[in-house]
Amino acid sequence: MxxxxxxxxxxxxxxxxxxxxxxxxxxxxxxxxxxxxxxxxxxxxxxxxxxxxxxxxxxxxxxxxxxxxxxxxxxxxxxxxxxxxxxxxxxxMVYVRGQPADFDDWRAAGNPGWAWSEVLPYFKKLEDHVWGADEFHGAGGPVHVADVSAQVHPLCETFITTCGNLRIRRTRDFNGADFEAAGLWQLTVRNGIRxxxxxxxxxxxxxxxxxxxxxxxxxxxxxxxxxxxxxxxxx
Ligand SMILES: Cc1cc2nc3c(=O)[nH]c(=O)nc-3n(C[C@H](O)[C@H](O)[C@H](O)COP(=O)(O)OP(=O)(O)OC[C@H]3O[C@@H](n4cnc5c(N)ncnc54)[C@H](O)[C@@H]3O)c2cc1C
Structure with a gap:
């Protein structure tokens, strides 16, 4: 065997x-x-x-x-x-990471290595983000992350604009600095393939x-x- x-x-x-x-x-x-x-x-x-x-x-x-x-x-x-x-x-295929405060809570509960600052490098490492590398994202990793905002149905824009009218902020990136807001998902899709x-x-x-x-x-x-x-x- x-x-x-x-x-x-x-x-x-x-x-x-x-x-x-x-x-x-x-x-x-x-x-x-x-x-x-x-x-x-x-x-x-x-x-x-x-x-x-x-x-x-x-x-x-x-x-x-x-x-x-x-x-x-x-x-x-x-x-x-x-x-x-x-x-x-x-x-x-929705690409949304956990919230930084949740990771920090896990670390505070006695789990070394789980603070947001400690896990963020691994999130960046896995990403091949279409926007390239920055403070929140990585490039060249195995998981391609796409921005599909140019292709969504016009109703999506109407919805987000309506959120704005209700004083809900708009965000470009749920995985960036401003995640408690309305916006469009990023997707783990490359050239139309999952x-x-x-x-x-x-x-x-x-x-x-x-x-x-x-x-x-x-x-x-x-x-x-x-x-x-x-x-x-x-x-
Ligand atoms: C319909 C659906 C939509 C989702 N949408 C999103 C989304 O948009 N964005 C997002 O981030 N997450 C999403 N998720 C959640 C995300 O996909 C999962 O949290 C993640 O894939 C789980 O990973 P895992 O390794 O824990 O388990 P899984 O990826 O489920 O892997 C478990 C694997 O083990 C195999 N297996 C189980 N038992 C045995 C056994 N005894 N012997 C051999 N093989 C076994 C199973 O067949 C399976 O292939 C979604 C999940 C589902 C089901």
Missing amino acids: AEYDYVIVGAGSAGCVLANRLTAAGRHRVLLLEAGGSDRSPWIQVPIGYGRTFAHPRYNWMYEAEPDPTLANRRAYWPRGKVLGGSSAINA VSAASAYLRPALRRHNLEVQTHAHATRVLFEAGTASRRAQR
Whole structure:
């Protein structure tokens, strides 16, 4: 049986980044297991496919929450990606980072490394922002961030202008200095194609000899022998 230094369960946002990072130095053998299949589908690559994958059993776990008494016992629909890229392959591509104060709260609660000033360099590192590098953004990273303000429906402008009439400030950038305002999202899209964790992080790493990816591999349990995981997922 093949041996690996690391087995990652789930090729979603986290798993794809981890697979890339752990194989970058070439010193470790990594196995990435994904319950879903390939992301080579126009429904995933083309942004409008969001409407299709939102409830498609091939790409989506399509969870249902328990009946909620506060919703007259209705069950909420909880989509989650089941495909290379995970939920980043089926999400709405909106690029909005957490608020600086939230990160600072986490740091203050006793989590070293989570202050806004400490995480911002990593946000910048992942970005290839269409506006280029500045105080809040990075350029040349794996995730392309697009400004689609020139292409939105005129109603969007009407809405934001109306917000202004209600004294809600307008912002050009929810990821900049002024985020408590009305404005237009930036999207993780490049030339009309979705940027997922699979396209940004996994695909470049697939060239490496020390990474193996298995799709349709649903891990159901992990067995340990002498402190080492010893069996793979059932296929
Ligand atoms: C419909 C939708 C719209 C969204 N819109 C946005 C948005 O516009 N902007 C934004 O920032 N965020 C959005 N999100 C949220 C964002 O995509 C997720 O928070 C993020 O992708 C989660 O990353 P993750 O690594 O935690 O999990 P996921 O990306 O969901 O990855 C988990 C992966 O693990 C696999 N897996 C799970 N269990 C097993 C197992 N036992 N064995 C093998 N594989 C397994 C799954 O199939 C999946 O591929 C959206 C999410 C959804 C579902």
